[in-house]
Amino acid sequence: MWQSSPPGSIYDYIRVASFSIGPDGLIEQWSRRAAGLFGIPADRAVGTDPVEAFMPAELRRDGHSRVGEILDGKEWTGLVPFRIPGENPVHGLAEIYVMPSETGSGERAALCIVVDVRALRRIETDLAASQAIFGQSPFGFVLFGTDLTVIRANQRFATVFGGQAADHRGRTVDDYLARPEADRLTATLKRVLETGVSVTDLQLVGTTPGGTGSRHWSMNLYRVHSGSGRPIGIAGLATDVTRRHIAAREAASARRNLALLNEASARIGNSLDLETTARELLDVAVPGFCDLASVDLYQGLLTGEDAPPGRWDSLRQESVGGSAELRRVALASAVSDALPATAADTAAHATGTGPPALGAVHRFSYNSPCAIALRTGHVEVVPGDDRSFVHSTLAVPMVAHDTVVGLVQFSRTKGSESFGERDRALATELAARAAVCIDNARLYRREHERALILQRSLLPPGDPVAAGLDIACRYLPGNTATEVGGDWFDVIELPGHRTALVVGDVMGRGLRAAVAMGELRTAVRTLALLDLEPAEVLSALDEVARGLGTPGGSASSSSGGGAQWPSRASHKSREADLSEVYLATCVYAVYDPVTRRCTFANAGHLPPAVVEPGEPAMLLDVPPGMPLGVGGEPFEEVEVELKEGALLALYTDGLVESRDHPLDEGLDALRGALVAPERPLEDVCDHVLATLDTRHGEDDIALLMARIQGLPADAVGDWRLPPEPRSVGRARELARGQLLAWDLEELVDTTELLVSELVTNALRYGEGEIRLRLLRDRTLVCEVWDAGLVQPRRRRARDTDEGGRGLQLVGLLSVGWGSRRTPRGKTVWFELALPDGEPAAERTVEQLLSMF
Secondary structure (H helix, E strand, C coil), X not given: CCCCXXXXXXXXXXXXXXXXXXXXXXXXXXXXXXXXXXXXXXXXXXXXXXXXXXXXXXXXXXXXXXXXXXXXXXXXXXEEEEEECCCCCEEEEEEEEEEEEECCCCCEEEEEEEEEHHHHHHHHHHHHHHHHHHHHCCCEEEEECCCCCEEEECHHHHHHHCCCHHHHCCCCHHXXXXXXXXXXXXXXHHHHHHHCXXXXXXXXXXXXXXXXXXXXXXXXXXXXXXXXXXXXXXXXXXXXXXXXXXXXXXXXXXXXXXXXXXXXXXXCCCCCCHHHHHHHHHHHHCCCCCCEEEEEEEHHHHCCCCCCCCXXXXXXXXXXXXXXXXEEEEEEECCCCCCCCCHHHHCCECCCCCCCCCCCEECEECXXXXXXXXXXXXXXXXXXXXXXXXXXXXXXXXXXXXXEEEEEEEEEEECECXXXXXXXXXXXXXXXXXXXXXXXXXXXXXXXXXXXXXXXXXXXXXXXXXXXXXXXXXXXXXXXXXXXXXXXXXXXXXXXXXEEEEEEEECCCCHHHHHHHHHHHHHHHHHHHCCCCHHHHHHHHHHHHHHHCCHHHCCCCCCCCCCCCCCHHHHHHHHHHHCXXXXXXXXXXXXXXXCCEEEEEEECCCCCEEECCCXXXXXXXXXXXXXXXXXXXXXXXXXXXXXXXXXXXXXXXXXXXXXXXXXXXXXXXXXXXXXXXXXXXXXXXXXXHHHCCCCCCCCCEEEEEEEECXXXXXXXXXXXXXXXXXXXXXXXXXXXXXXXXXXXXXHHHHHHHHHHHHHHHHHHHCCCCXXXXXXXXXXXXXXXXXXXXXXXXXXXXXXXXXXXXXXXXXXXXXXXXXXXXXXXXXXXXXXEECCCCCXXXXXXXXXXXXXX
């Protein structure tokens, strides 16, 4: 079939030209390719001598002889230099094939075929370069035809996919890749062939013949054209990037692990609760690290034992057939709501009942991977079986301070990547961080419980009882998320049926605050027994509080004959002790039921609240003073007369202060809640707590409420006697008459005797007018006042002494006795129990003899 040569054929590259020489040796015919090769058009070339026209002068003689030979019928092939005429002649080299010919008249002529040697050399160079690049390339090189079959492949490509390079001719992408990847590459080849847009770094995944594991290739594709620009195929350059992919995957895994550790640092340990900390661990691990996980903690750790089981637990395991008891405190799954059993759970439990539910107490069987991990403190890898949904599990012991506190299991399901060494290290780190937080939570819980027990043990037991007062109290500790505070209240009975009401708050939290609170409460009770004025009690208490912040509780002193130079260690210890400054606020009030007067002294505490019948609640204007422990400032007293039925409220700041509102709003709310004081006092307490919404748990709350009920006038006998001897007899008469009026005839003799002793002492050692007062409430109290400042002192009389036994009689026959200072002297008192209908116990011989 005749057809025209397509553009870009081989003839275009080698530039073949022809011309003919006539019998006269001149150019007879001149082709267009000859015109292009030599740069001379046909009208100038025809009729010229080719030797004279194109050959250099030094070669013309030899050229004429050659032309003569050709015209004689001799063929000739050779290289002929030529030049293109002009001002700047171009020299070239042509390969000429000369064939003798004859004209129609039988004359000799010649046909010359000319090839430009320069074009041939270029073709040879291009072929050699192409062969070198294609064949010697270290990358897989493949050429697809327009039908997407392989036209040519280099040896490197054949080395990867097997056989020789020629064996791959005619294959398609389906012969190398699985269906999804083959379809993707085919679509890309078609797009490149149609658009001519190159594709770089096309990622392909496949397997090689006889190879194990997936390989990753990066492929660059571009369309190949002929010399005329016609597409003739697609060239592909493939590079094996499996190692780079693995390195990138490991780098991504390392970044993920660092991100997980960073997240763990931020999220684990925000709560001082054991179960919450375990859930925070799983929130970080699932699904970022694994598909499902569980946390088991030792049961003893959750029930408050001092420490979880140690390394000796292996002996216990042998005796009971499994691990120590654990409780499952947290579960998490990213695959479904129904948690599948892990391989470790399936074969780990001594009971054989399957994996434990959330909150269940269980044991791991002795030879199970979980028990081994608990015993050894090392990670155990538990592979899954074909029937299990989980294909890999890490049993990681939770170790804090060389102590195993529990076990966490990380599991991955089928379809996820198996755990590697890097994953084991990350799992260990996650478990260790959670373990430290859990151990801290355990220590905090133990300290919190001990502080709470200490604090509650120091509060008044039950409902306190006082003369002339109806008392109700409430104490609400903060929730488990906050540390125990130093709030306290107390009700202390004083001589003369008076009562001291105390409410205080140590600044700070924790066990140290609770201990400081106990020391201050004990000091308050001790000072109250001295029957000091409220301001004096707070001044002495301030000294005690300042002593709590000094090394050893007191200032350092030297002993012996010289100064004691402290060591550097003791100096640092003293500085550390001094940094623990104990500050506390306190309100101390003393109530007298005879006069219904209450004396207040305040050390930086919130003001007491009072509500009288028919009146709105108000805050008493008591000078706040400085907190205890500051020192240097005196405390002031305020005396207030309270109406019958009035309500007095002492409280700590947890009742009125919160993060949600300022203190002033809390005080206003307290005044608004103190309504209807005639209601039962317990109901009033409940109403105050409910109205103020005190269940926020931010701080401890102490509330002490007292309803004023003064002693009736007929329960008080009060007389004044002149400082003369006959006042002793008069005092006995007055005491007898009052006791008979009160139907206390059984106490008449004892009271007369003891009143006589006290009045006699007041005459002998005291000064000024004598005052005698009898008070009847739950007990009988007798008080003798005088203006003398000398306090009575009990002493043991010698056998030859005629006196000195009066206070011994008072101490022997009374329930209690004592003395206190007054603004104008002193008061000596004794107390007798009211008769209960039972006969009085007879005195022993020793007791009777001790009177003499």
